[in-house]
Amino acid sequence: SADHGTTLRNYTIGFVASLVLTLLAYLLVTQYLSADTPQLSRSVLVIALAVLAMTQFVMQLVLFLHLGTETRPRWRLFVFWFMIFIVLILVVGSLWIMQNLDYNMMSPQETTIYMKNHQGF
Secondary structure, eight states: OOGGGOOHHHHHHHHHHHHHHHHHHHHHHHHHHHOSSOSSOHHHHHHHHHHHHHHHHHHHHHHTSOTTOSSOTHHHHHHHHHHHHHHHHHHHHHHHHHHHHHHHSOOHHHHHHHHHHTTTO
C-alpha cells in the first residue's frame, strides 16, 4: 500500500536496519565487557553507541513514523521538537539529581559512625 509514500519495502528496510543497528550495539557492548583488554576505550564505546542510537532514531522517524513526508510537516515537526525538548529536560534533570545524590550521600562507614555518635536520636 502507498499511504503517505510508504510501502512494504520501506517497512522491511526499516525493520532490517533496526535489527542490524541493535545487533551492532549489542555486539560492541558485549565485546567491550567480555574482553580482558578492550579494543575500544570507554569514551569511544559511548560515542559509538550514541551514533548508532541516533542513526536508528532518525531512520525510524522517517521510515516508520513518516516524519517529514507529509504535505504540511511543520506542525508535526514543531510537536516533535517540543517532545524532544521535554525528554531532554527529564533526562538531564534526572542525571543531575542522581549525580548530586551520589555526591552528597554518605558511605556506609560514615553512616555507621554517624549512627554511633547520635544514638540518642
